[in-house]
Amino acid sequence: MNNSIVLTTCPYCGTGCTFYLEVMDGELTGLIPCPTDPISEGQLCIKGRNAHVFVTNGDRLTKPLIKEEGEFKEASWDKALALVAEKLAGVKKNESPDAIGFVSSARCTNEDNYVFMKLARAVFGTNNVDHCARL
Amino acid sequence: MTNSIAEFENADCILVIGSNTMEQHPLIAKRMLKAKEKGAKLIVADPRRIPMMAFADVALQLKPGTDIALLNGLMNVIIGDGLVDNGFIAERTEGFDQVKAKVAEYTPEKAAGICGVSADDIKAAAQLYGKAEKGSIAYCMGVTQHVKGMDTVKSVANLAMITGNVGRESTGVNPLRGQCNVQGASDIGALPDVFTGYQKVSDDAARQKFEQAWGCSLNSSPGLTLTEMFDAVEDGKITAMYVMGENPAISEPNIGHAQKALGNLEFLVVQDIFMTETAQFADVVLPAASFAEKEGTFTSTERRVSRVRKAIDPIGESKADWQIISDLAKQMGSSQLNYGSAAEIMDEISNLTPSYGGISYERLDSGEQLAWPCPDKDHPGTPILHIGQFTKGKGQFFAIDYAPSPELPDSEYPLILTTGRVMFQYHTGTMTRRVPALEREASSAQLEINPADADKLGIKQGDKVIVKSRRGEIETKALVADKTTPGVVFLPFHFAEAAANVLTLDKFDPDCKIPEFKVCAVSVRGKG
Ligand code: SF4
Numbered sequence: 135m136n137n138s139i140v141l142t143t144c145p146y147c148g149t150g151c152t153f154y155l156e157v158m159d160g161e162l163t164g165l166i167p168c169p170t171d172p173i174s175e176g177q178l179c180i181k182g183r184n185a186h187v188f189v190t191n192g193d194r195l196t197k198p199l200i201k202e203e204g205e206f207k208e209a210s211w212d213k214a215l216a217l218v219a220e221k222l223a224g225v226k227k228n229e230s231p232d233a234i235g236f237v238s239s240a241r242c243t244n245e246d247n248y249v250f251m252k253l254a255r256a257v258f259g260t261n262n263v264d265h266c267a268r269l
Numbered sequence: 270m271t272n273s274i275a276e277f278e279n280a281d282c283i284l285v286i287g288s289n290t291m292e293q294h295p296l297i298a299k300r301m302l303k304a305k306e307k308g309a310k311l312i313v314a315d316p317r318r319i320p321m322m323a324f325a326d327v328a329l330q331l332k333p334g335t336d337i338a339l340l341n342g343l344m345n346v347i348i349g350d351g352l353v354d355n356g357f358i359a360e361r362t363e364g365f366d367q368v369k370a371k372v373a374e375y376t377p378e379k380a381a382g383i384c385g386v387s388a389d390d391i392k393a394a395a396q397l398y399g400k401a402e403k404g405s406i407a408y409c410m411g412v413t414q415h416v417k418g419m420d421t422v423k424s425v426a427n428l429a430m431i432t433g434n435v436g437r438e439s440t441g442v443n444p445l446r447g448q449c450n451v452q453g454a455s456d457i458g459a460l461p462d463v464f465t466g467y468q469k470v471s472d473d474a475a476r477q478k479f480e481q482a483w484g485c486s487l488n489s490s491p492g493l494t495l496t497e498m499f500d501a502v503e504d505g506k507i508t509a510m511y512v513m514g515e516n517p518a519i520s521e522p523n524i525g526h527a528q529k530a531l532g533n534l535e536f537l538v539v540q541d542i543f544m545t546e547t548a549q550f551a552d553v554v555l556p557a558a559s560f561a562e563k564e565g566t567f568t569s570t571e572r573r574v575s576r577v578r579k580a581i582d583p584i585g586e587s588k589a590d591w592q593i594i595s596d597l598a599k600q601m602g603s604s605q606l607n608y609g610s611a612a613e614i615m616d617e618i619s620n621l622t623p624s625y626g627g628i629s630y631e632r633l634d635s636g637e638q639l640a641w642p643c644p645d646k647d648h649p650g651t652p653i654l655h656i657g658q659f660t661k662g663k664g665q666f667f668a669i670d671y672a673p674s675p676e677l678p679d680s681e682y683p684l685i686l687t688t689g690r691v692m693f694q695y696h697t698g699t700m701t702r703r704v705p706a707l708e709r710e711a712s713s714a715q716l717e718i719n720p721a722d723a724d725k726l727g728i729k730q731g732d733k734v735i736v737k738s739r740r741g742e743i744e745t746k747a748l749v750a751d752k753t754t755p756g757v758v759f760l761p762f763h764f765a766e767a768a769a770n771v772l773t774l775d776k777f778d779p780d781c782k783i784p785e786f787k788v789c790a791v792s793v794r795g796k797g
Contacts, residue, residue, distance in 0.1 A: 140580040143567050145560040148446030149274065149296050150569025155561055155580035162561060162581050172638060173274055173569075179295035186561065189584070193543055195556035196585020206554065211586065211596070218511075218553050219600040221536040225509040231488070235498035235507045238459035239514030239590075240448040243565025243577055245614040246590035247450070247457040248465065249606055250513055253594050256483045257603045261461050261470055261492030262507070265454040266515050 135159060141168060144182045145241065149173060151182055162186055222258070231259035238265040271441035272405065273571045273640065273652040278303045280439040282310040282401030284394070286425070287336060288409030289689065291320040294445050294570075297407070310397040314339060316687055317717070317759055318752045327394040330754055331384040333687040334674035334788040340424040341671065342380025343395045344372040344431060352399030354433030361430075361659065364666035368427050371668035383671060385754065403439040404432055410447060410689070423667040430664050436655035446570040453568030456625070456641070457618065461492035466622035482621055483605055496521065502530035509536040513590055514557065518546040520762070522773040523740050540593060556587040563589035564611040566633070571652070572640040574625070576633045674788035678756065682738060682790035684722065685757045686772060715748040717759040718793065723749040726793060733796040736760065738772040738789055744796060758793060 139154040151174035156164040165186040169176035198214030199206040209217075225233050236254040238247050247265070254263040277283060277300040290298040298321065305311050305324055313322045314329040314336070322328040331339055347353060348369055358365045377395075381388040398404050406425055426442050434440040446452050458465040468475035471489055480487050493501055495517065501507040503526075510531075521527035531537060531550040539551040548554050562584065565577040583589070588596075591614060598606035608614050612630040619625045627643040627650075639650040642660075654660060678685055716734055728734055732747045736758070745760065753759050762770055773789050 138580075140578050141576070142560065142578045142580065143449065143569075143575040145449050145567075145577075147294055148448060148451055148570035149294050150449070150567065150571065150573055150575050151296055152575060157580050160581060174296050177296065177299070182296075188542075189559045189561045189581075191543075194559075194584045194587070195542060195544060195554060196587060197556060198586070199551075199554040201552050211588075214553050214555060215593075215597050215600045218538050218555075218597060221552070222509055222511070222538075223601060225536065229508060232492070233506065233508050235493065235495075235501070235510040237495060237498070237510065237512040237515050237517065238454060240451040240454045242450065242454070242514045242590050243560075243563070243611070244450065244453040244457045244568060244574070244618065245565045245611045246513070246594075247454045247459045248614055248618050249591040249594045249608070251458050251464075252483065252606060253598060254511075255464075255470075255479075255487055256485050256605050257598055257601060259488050261488050261490065262498060263459055263492060264461050264495040264498070265451075265459040266448075266495065266517070266520055 139166065144178070144185055146181045146185065151178055153178060153182065153185070155186055162189055226258055232262055234258055234260055234262060236260070236263040238263060240265050270443040270445075270571045271435065271654040272439065272443060273573070274300060276439040276441075276653075277301050277405060277407070277443075278307070278439075280304050280309050280401070280403050280405040282312070282398050282404045284312045284314070284398050284404070284406045284428075285321060286314040286339075286406065286408045287421075288407055288445050289315065289317070289319045289321070290407065290409075290445065293409065293447065297445060301407070310401065312394045312397060314394075316753065316757055317689075326397060327390055329384070329386045329390055329394065331386050332754070333685050333757060335384040335671065336421045337424050337669055338375060338380045338383040338671040339386070339391070340421070340428055341372045341375035341669070342377050342384070342391045343398065344368070344428055345375045345380070346377055346392050346395035347399040347428075347431060348372065350396070350399065352395075353431045357433030357435075358431065361436075362664040362666055364668075365431070367668040368431070368666040371670065375671075398428070399432055401432075401434075403437065404429070404434040405440055405443060406434070407443045407445055409445045420667075420669045424669045426664075427666055427669070430666065435664065436653065436657065436659075438653060441653070441655075444570065449569075450567040452570055452572060453566070453574075456568055456622075461494055464621070465618055466624045468622075479621065482617075485605065499527050499530040502533055508534060510534055511538045511540075512547055512551075513540045513594075514542075516541075516545040516547045518550065519770065522770055524770040525741055540590060542587070555593055556585060557593065558583035558587045558589045562587070565589075565591075566611075566615065566628075568641070573650075573652075574628050574633065574639050574641065574643075576630070676739075676788065676790045678790045682792045683756075684791050684793060686736070686738065686760060686789050686791040687753075687757060688760050688762050688770070688773060714743075714745045714761055716745050716793065717748050717750060717752045719751055719753050719755045719757070720749050721755040722758070722793075723747060726795065728793070728795045735794050735796050736772060736791050737793075738791045740773070741771040743771050747793075747795075758791065 144151045152171045154166045167176045197208045200209045238250045251263045310326045312327045313325040316333040377388040377391040537551045538553045539548040540555040561580045595606045624642040627645045627648040643650045730749045734747045
């Protein structure tokens with residue numbers, strides 16, 4: 135049996151409490167508060183306390199999906215990304231870079247946001263990039 | 270936040286305005302209550318009788334959308350009673366005279382009339398905050414989600430500056446952010462007009478720096494905000510969209526409009542962890558890894574950069590968002606987004622971003638607590654902003670007038686609807702609605718309505734009701750309680766099956782484009 139705990143940051147509100155995720159043999163088994171965290175001081179609210187639960191929910195998307203005649207069909211990464219690349223490149227070329235809108239996320243990491251906005255600006259040439267900060 | 274979360278604990282007076290802190294930021298509320306135990310005074314202003322009011326020295330249950338009148342009223346008393354910090358105003362600020370002249374019009378009696386609270390309470394609150402040695406203000410979307418949101422934020426800053434409550438421990442102007450990385454997404458440049466660290470795309474020097482680093486030429490004109498993008502779809506100017514980790518089909522105001530736009534796109538790609546309402550509209554859906562399956566950082570509301578660490582392998586074939594984007598760029602023949610790890614991305618961010626200059630995984634992993642600005646690797650970070658001087662020269666006062674909300678009640682739609690959140694759910698519910706412990710507590714939307722209004726309309730506890738605005742109507746259940754004042758009803762926005770944003774108004778603050786979620790006119794009737 136291989137047990138470990140991994141210190142990470144709560145994915146919900148902006149308070150930034152940290153806690154440990156408990157892992158056993160590669161499976162997420164629980165969550166324990168971090169007594170030395172300067173913000174939470176070892177306490178968590180009910181949302182944070184249950185932050186590991188949705189991760190392994192059976193509804194998680196596990197494969198790329200492509201809509202064909204109104205229905206989603208599972209596809210390989212290669213096929214899905216090739217289609218996205220072809221369609222977006224087409225809009226960029228035939229219409230304009232500014233005909234594409236990029237919506238980023240206040241729930242993704244800084245690194246995700248950086249790479250996303252760089253994709254919009256450097257690869258597609260548009261500044262149409264925003265997230266739901268206002269909402 | 271100008272100050273850190275822990276500092277609330279040592280404030281002498283805390284003004285909480287437009288923030289349901291106990292339900293939305295429970296671990297911040299804990300600090301406020303500790304301050305209270307140590308003898309601090311607590312002022313709470315909100316349209317609803319929120320839990321924090323039980324602990325308040327002065328509770329101001331004001332009409333939705335009247336915060337500016339209240340703030341001007343508080344300043345009127347503070348100036349009149351000589352509680353201003355003249356030294357601070359003279360040395361560190363500009364434009365005080367205009368504010369002084371403006372707030373002179375807002376006597377406590379006048380403000381009380383607009384806000385629907387008592388003039389004595391306004392005077393008492395002004396005395397408490399004005400006399401505090403260390404006065405701290407916390408606010409949230411109750412203040413910002415208005416057409417006049419930006420003005421309200423400026424008013425809050427006016428109040429802090431006239432009393433010299435900036436740049437010292439346990440003072441300041443402290444917005445509490447609702448999502449884990451709202452602060453970071455803005456810092457990192459997921460905005461139409463700026464690169465990382467708020468460096469403007471229209472600024473030649475900034476743009477050239479990024480052009481050089483990224484090896485390409487860049488567009489100098491600011492792009493569209495999210496809500497403008499939906500308008501542009503309607504006008505046929507935007508035909509494709511790439512949505513990562515957001516659910517605008519539920520979170521946008523007037524979602525009828527947003528959903529129509531999503532449906533009209535020629536091509537939509539959505540990248541998320543679940544099949545969201547937005548993803549249903551997509552042509553391609555890409556499975557993303559959750560926070561537990563990837564490395565990265567979030568920047569919290571106190572500007573502190575905090576590590577997200579991988580605990581387990583991605584579920585199914587899902588991948589970290591940055592990895593998917595990097596793979597897509599490769600497909601497009603671009604090598605600009607080749608990264609071996611999230612740490613490498615942070616290194617690029619810190620190279621290009623003065624305020625993140627000293628931030629690295631190495632420092633964070635050694636346990637350092639770093640709030641930006643953190644300009645170099647020896648810098649300890651900046652928990653308190655504006656010590657000694659403002660980051661940008663002098664503190665600017667703005668004279669701000671109250672103006673009524675754009676849609677007020679009339680005979681057809683006689684009630685004010687204000688929207689918000691409940692403790693047990695998060696945003697559009699994508700994550701929390703799949704957590705049984707949370708669904709047990711709050712699994713459906715309830716319309717909070719005052720007993721007086723309910724009586725008039727013949728509505729009883731738990732009755733099915735129809736809530737209607739000029740945009741649309743929804744069906745929900747009534748929660749009859751004196752949580753709201755007569756004339757005001759409340760709905761949370763988490764629930765797709767009774768989405769409050771069917772009703773809300775898509776009017777925006779002209780400066781920061783925040784929609785008016787907090788005030789619109791509705792009618793309510795029992796569903797016979
Ligand atoms: S544990 Fe609760 S208060 Fe702390 S960050 Fe998570 S949601 Fe916010």
